[in-house]
Amino acid sequence: MFKPQKLHPISYLSGLIKTIKQNFIVIILFFINIKDFHFADLKQYLWPGFLLILFIASFIINAAKVFTTRYWIEDNHFIVTYGVFNKKRKELDIQRIQSVDTSQDIVNRLFGGLILEIKVPSDSIKLEIVSKAQSEYIEQQIKKVQNTIDAADDIVTENEEGPINAEYNQDQKTIFRLTLKELTLMSLTSGSIVLAILTIMPILGSFQSVIPWERIFNQFQHIAQAAYIVTSLLIIIGLLIAYIIGVIIEFTRYYGYTLKEENHQLKIRYGLFNVKSLTVPTIRIQAVVEKQSFLRRLIGYTTIYFVITSDGVNKMESENASGEVVILPFMKRKNAYDMLHYLVPSLKFQSVETGLPKGGIRRNAQIIVGIILIAGIAGNYFWNVWSLVIALLLIVLVIINSIITVKYSGLLISSDELTLKHSQLVRTRYYYTKKNKLVGFEKRQNPFLKKAELAHFNFITAKGAGSLNIGLRFVQNNEADELKIWYLKERNYET
Incomplete structure (x- = not known):
């Protein structure tokens, strides 16, 4: 060399x-x-x-x-x-x-x-x-x-500070390996199934135009209807094939996923056709993020990401150019947190205090509900009543999502650590970071929020070549002010 x-x-x-x-x-x-x-x-x-x-x-x-x-x-x-x-x-x-x-x-x-x-x-x-x-x-x-x-x-510092525990030649230690069973279950519960279901639902609702309301089994009354059924079935089959392809892509991408530790660095290796090997220095970790979809929450599994700073060169082909690296792609939630306590001992991973002001339920949903309702009424006018029915179903889902966000989101701050939970209908995210990793704070209000004494806030931390916003919407204004004081000054909060 x-x-x-x-x-x-x-x-x-x-x-x-x-x-x-x-x-x-x-x-x-x-x-x-x-x-x-x-x-x-x-x-x-x-x-x-x-x-x-x-x-x-x-x-x-x-x-x-x-x-x-x-x-x-x-x-x-x-x-x-x-x-x-x-x-x-x-x-x-x-x-x-x-x-x-x-x-x-x-x-x-x-x-x-x-x-x-x-x-x-x-x-x-x-x-x-x-x-x-x-x-x-x-x-x-x-x-x-x-x-x-x-x-x-x-050698220079040994006499001043005493003997140190050298770990430079520490061998690699495998701390996690994704099994074939877990990989298969992970692929089946990936986001591709949600996309397929959301795409199929409107097609299923549109079948009303070929369903004979007077006589359910009045077969082949209209040839056009039969052609429409065939076309719709082909679309559904195409979506099913797309989902299967998505599952295969997810399977081949994370095949053989192995996480090893060596000298305060994490070595990641995965891939079937395109094998990748990454190194994540623990000193570059800015935050820990847990992402748990609705399906994975039902079966008790989760995904853990590390937010890291970039190498200073913004190359999109680099695997960690985004600043977010998958560390535990699919693992039982309890086991994942046991692993996190070992990987990031500086964080306590505390439970958050959930519950936001109830006024956020209406404010979270009102704009989206208005858009969907207008689209449903227009669909009912130009096509058929099922457009309005589908719109009403979507509105119900939006309201449920808003209720979940307000009821189950929250945060907890200690003297040097921030923990934040953002819940939604289809996914839940947890953010964990140290106070000294935060690089900014912003609070946003419009006249309506000022009148209601509510505010939005975001903590900012480094992520790749950019930044990551960690925050919540529609919180109490005085709570947002306290968070700003906590960020700007040294204050002690009970953990």
Whole structure:
């Protein structure tokens, strides 16, 4: 590693695939128009020839970058250089490296290559493509240099602070593995089923136009009605197929999910066709979020996310670019919190005091109810009465959702910790964060809320390259003021 190393030869194939992706639309248009191509006319070759030159030039540029890329370790820095005429050089301080992530799609798995991304708080380096052996060797060398630096620092401070418990060479410990049974149940209860049900409901309601009200079994009275039934059934079958595809996608995405711990870092590996390996440094955790859907709440399972700061480079293809990383994708709620007490001992994960002002029930629902009611009346006027019936059913659901939000949402603050619960009909979210992780507070009021002595509030914490708002709507105005005082000043609250 202390001598310049080359990328894996499969990088050239990866460059070819990238070139095809970049020119995909042009290639499709060429094959669509090839039926009108006159091979005897030389002028017909100008446009395809131009496209071929662009394709070759794009491939040569990618290949040149692969050919000239070199990486090595020098003076406690990880260095990458590339370029033919314009030589570029990038260095990362190894001591600041927080994670080494990998991803491996089907093509890379066939040839034994993977994409390696090395991240520090303000920058990152991506190597496309290295072999698995190269990736493991790079990670070992980075850890070796980091441990050497840390050991040297420890020698200086050992006499002043006494012996310390070194954990630098701690082996990886598997703390969670998603079983096949849990993965299957997780896929079946994913959000795709909710989307399918919500889409099917209006179709089922529209069957009234083909139901004979005078004689229920008056078969084939109208041929058009039979055609409508067939069309509706095809739509339902299509939605069912879409749901099955969604389940398969969820299954393959989280297949083999494994969570390991090593030196205050969490190592995550998952995926069937596109295998991903992520590193989550615990020092970057800003908040813990629990998301529990209605179906999973019924069976006692939940999903845990960690909100982390980004590496400073906003790359949308990065798995944790959003700043929200799945830590426990599907686990019994009690077991999940036992795990959280171990993973994040600084948080107490206290229960919240639920219940918001009852005036929020009407205010949460009134705008949505008004829109749905207008749409239902219009549907009844232009089509049939079932549009109004469906609208009334949706209004009932909106009101139930508003009641649940007001009755079961709430928060709890201690001297240094915030816990907030936001309940809805289809999902419930819990937020846990330390006071020193909050970067802002905002309170919002309009004249109507001022008159009712209500307010909205949000605490703001870092999330990825942006921020996360943690707050509630329609709380007592004096309570929002107390939260602002708690955020701005040092005050003690009983836990």
